[in-house]
Amino acid sequence: MTSNERAATLLRGMLRIRRLEEKLIHLAEDKTLIRAHYHLYVGQEAAGTGACSALRRDDLVFTTHRNHGHVIAKGGDPFRVIAEIIGRRDGYLGGRGGTFHVAAPEIGIPHTSAIVGGSLPIAAGTAWAAKLGRSDRVTVVFFGDGVMEEGVFYETLNIAQLWRLPILFYMENNSVTPEERPGRGSPTSSHAAKALSDIPRAFGIDTTILDGTRVDRVARAVGGLVARLRAGEGPLFVESRTTRWPGNYGSFPRLPGGDTEIGWAWDQAAPVEEVREWHAKSDPILLWARECERAGTLSRDAIVTIDREVREEIEKAAAAALASPPPDPRAVLENAYA
């Protein structure tokens, strides 16, 4: 891939997530489409997109309640993702799982837990199976900083290190101020460690801190880590830092500034005040667009075109998902027991 192609691919990947999730907020106005609270990946797109760009299709990914972005980043079809979230037959899980559980077994996301920490040991298990089978498939498990409050995190870390499993623990610390993103880390109200990265290090696990708003750096760093995992140097740990998007507080996401406009990349004063600083300093998509333009890998026109294409793609996907029928209720009786 040329650096231009690469720039475009990363931008397109992130935009696909952003546009899909903005669309969800619009859909959620109809309470019959999204009936309860749900979690968006807005602001973290660079992490999932960058990390998954370093993976093969047969590598495994695990995610959380905040899964939409990871499924798209691993190659998920927006149509089937939206259909799942609105509970339709063409969803990846036939509408059984919904927003909490979006998964896509055919592209390496076999099971998504919405329990805090629920995916961690399962991910260690797929890594264990790969090691037993002398396969070089790796497993990446994405999870939030909150998982470090659950005991299962420590048990999994310990076994992964004792058994030297080919797994990347990709921790997304998504409440870091822009100023602190590059720093060592600071204590939080819910974890006693001076820096969260002290914890995996105490287990002897090699740990990398990344600015999770920088898609290119994430992609390169994870590329290197994945190569090490394939070479048997696992487990490895990443702390990836992002800054919370103002629409993402509380249980029901809002769009305080409306849909993101790609032009804000150059017109940083344009967004409403509530989101202005966030888009300027912490929006991974606008940061990347700006960087690509500056570096000359993508022109403004190219960027605008990619955005338009993605918006069209998502609109089509949403229309198809809305046209998908609700699942036949009796089907639940068939699949309860394997």
Add this chain to the structure above:
Amino acid sequence: MTSNERAATLLRGMLRIRRLEEKLIHLAEDKTLIRAHYHLYVGQEAAGTGACSALRRDDLVFTTHRNHGHVIAKGGDPFRVIAEIIGRRDGYLGGRGGTFHVAAPEIGIPHTSAIVGGSLPIAAGTAWAAKLGRSDRVTVVFFGDGVMEEGVFYETLNIAQLWRLPILFYMENNSVTPEERPGRGSPTSSHAAKALSDIPRAFGIDTTILDGTRVDRVARAVGGLVARLRAGEGPLFVESRTTRWPGNYGSFPRLPGGDTEIGWAWDQAAPVEEVREWHAKSDPILLWARECERAGTLSRDAIVTIDREVREEIEKAAAAALASPPPDPRAVLENAYA
């Protein structure tokens, strides 16, 4: 207390545990008295005795499946401890709990869990209550190195530190070789940390490493830590290292060298080979007897006399426990629900 009195008290305290537990091994030959596997504190007496010597009666202590020694050290009555272990009415719990659960609410051991890690959060809870009530009571929770494999350990450590609880985490690492007892610690087959003490330190908790076979040092060190806890400097953490007694492998303790002879303190070649080195290098009682004699705080005669008195005390306690009747089965129906 004079240093002679102190020496005698610590020796007597440790011997009380040793003689009681040796007696249990003899009693266990009758399978109707001890019907299943049980855990002894032989070799760890200095830890419990030294640590509890620094506590007040109203301080709280929590222990584990390996609890006999802690209950005695906190001031438990050998008669009621033995009665509990053989399931008799005069046991501390009326025979309901048995060896796994020996507790003594009246002296600050309200509930004993035999689940690995089970006591930790409960102990944090009594510490929390003390803090809320502006009391200077402290809580000491004894637990094994194996607890660091359970997630509840980390969750409790984290909250204890976030809430600054007056609790001493007293971890008994009981499988350390004599040579490694003073060292930094080394990786085990079941924990990935290079040194177990790296873990509490990663949570920002002040951590002390002690040779748990040295009763005097334990007593002094814990005395200092408890004073700090009373001053609001909690939580604190101790790693206390002992070396496993050869009779303590497998599920059913044995007495490979017969009852400990106090004279082995000076005649290190006397024990049978299987236990000879252990008694010479790792038996906290013989180490203390030797040290007291050398320091002149206790004469050989005084040591032998203390031992004889303790043996008589335990014989009497055992006889009384054997004379205690089995509990009335119907009583179980009364206390199931509070």
Add this chain to the structure above:
Amino acid sequence: MPERVISFAQAIAEAVEGIMEEDPRLQLIGARFTGHTKSARVMDPIMERYADRISWPPISEIAYCGIAIGAAITGVRSVVEMSTATFSYEAIPQIVNEAAIVHANSDGRVCAPVVFHVLYGIRGAGAAQHSGSPQGWYWSAPGLQVAMPATPADMKGLLRYAALRSSGPTVLLDHQRLMEGFGPVPEGPFEIPFGQASVEREGDDATIVAASIQVQRALEAADVLYRDHGIAVEVVNLRTLQPLDHATIARSVKKTGRVVVTDESPEDAGVASVLAGIVASEMFDSLRAPVKRVGVLPVPVPYAKTMEDFVTPRVERIVAAAREVVGR
């Protein structure tokens, strides 16, 4: 004097306020009792007023439940708000292996009066991991009390009893879909001691035994049954599963001879089956028809509304069951 009518969520707020006021040592661990509902804000004033007695722990269910147990052992009671019932699975070792046994294991000398509050059941789009119904598990953990209020008054009286008067640990299960339901609730403080069922509606043709949201559904079913089929059912609101008020159930079954048991837990091996078993063994001689069970179809709860409705023990399924036992 006209009865005062408030919502279930308001009754929670009133109950929490009342207990916080009465016992100045009482602590809350978490305080979002009303979940992700329209009534979420009802707790705001209390969270403000009692901020210094509310702890917001990390996401560490097993630890903070154990902490509440330890505090209770040394005399500080707390109410632990755990949010979704499935999160309490993380704490089962503490709730079942510890809290439940403290009293018995100490030969009655030590008590652990903690209230574990959870939101159970099919809340709407909760899917497999946010629709759990563990009431049957906790009921079969000897030493634990299990309360399941059906009305705003139940809620206020049961929480107060559990938090202030009971000496034992209680799992109190609420249902999000009850939050906006209204009912008469006395203004002042009052308690509903455990083990006292109430007959919410009298009838001669059949008995519906239920707790929590199934009482409300049973009452709706009773209207339909009477209006459309001339069937008069009696509705027994259990209020607590443990202790269970066998006498009130037996009295009603003796009168009607026909029983529907319903609970929003798995139909095959959940609470409805247990209750049917109790009726079959203790009240067999009164029975004139098979006991009918209405529970959650025993599958992991699905997300899509069509499927979710299908597995829910809805009013129509209760109506159908009652018609079957009555035979018309």
Add this chain to the structure above:
Amino acid sequence: MPERVISFAQAIAEAVEGIMEEDPRLQLIGARFTGHTKSARVMDPIMERYADRISWPPISEIAYCGIAIGAAITGVRSVVEMSTATFSYEAIPQIVNEAAIVHANSDGRVCAPVVFHVLYGIRGAGAAQHSGSPQGWYWSAPGLQVAMPATPADMKGLLRYAALRSSGPTVLLDHQRLMEGFGPVPEGPFEIPFGQASVEREGDDATIVAASIQVQRALEAADVLYRDHGIAVEVVNLRTLQPLDHATIARSVKKTGRVVVTDESPEDAGVASVLAGIVASEMFDSLRAPVKRVGVLPVPVPYAKTMEDFVTPRVERIVAAAREVVGR
């Protein structure tokens, strides 16, 4: 040809050896299937032979159960030996919130065939925390299969089915007090598919429905009942609670009209009550007497032998219950 007779513990060893041989990818996590019994050493040769396919994890139940689930999802089956059943409570979030839902939640696309092996029940001096009986919980966790072998042949056939053939997760509960019991076991490999109860003894006067150790106690009770009271009971060995063989129970109940259900779990809200509820709702028309339940008295299991015996669902209690339903 005379039948070959081996102990339950030997049957476990044979079963484990057979599955390790047949599926060269199969893993064991832990391997002390026979617990703290006289038969503990029976696993030694297997632990030696297959050392490279046995993992000894840290004391991290929730993690190693989850690891087994993950491995199963990508095609590596394992049998997880968890020792005492109460330790499995630590792993309930993985067993119930994850393993159980993997298949349903993926709309049938993903499978997690893991066997979770535990030793449940009153083993003798296990006290409150080493005598747990969670079979009812796992049964009421939709998506999980629950197997409870009663005989050495059951053990061999059920473990083999669960480990090699089933596509779903199974909790297999063994009882330490069965280990030294003997019974005929075919030499070669064989499987007992789930959901097939067996009638261990025929009789016309009453049906005893049981699994695991309660089958053995029921058979002893049957001897006493016949010898001392002329009562001929039929003993139904369920083998699996989930799936449950309703047809075999119904056939027997139809014949006898009188039923005792027994299980070593709490009597009030455990498996015996659930089974009684199923009988009362599905087989009511055959019933000629109240269904009698014999379970563990619903208290935290005590340590002292006098108390422990008292709460155990012993042979004498089964005899008394059967005499009651028969009326002589």
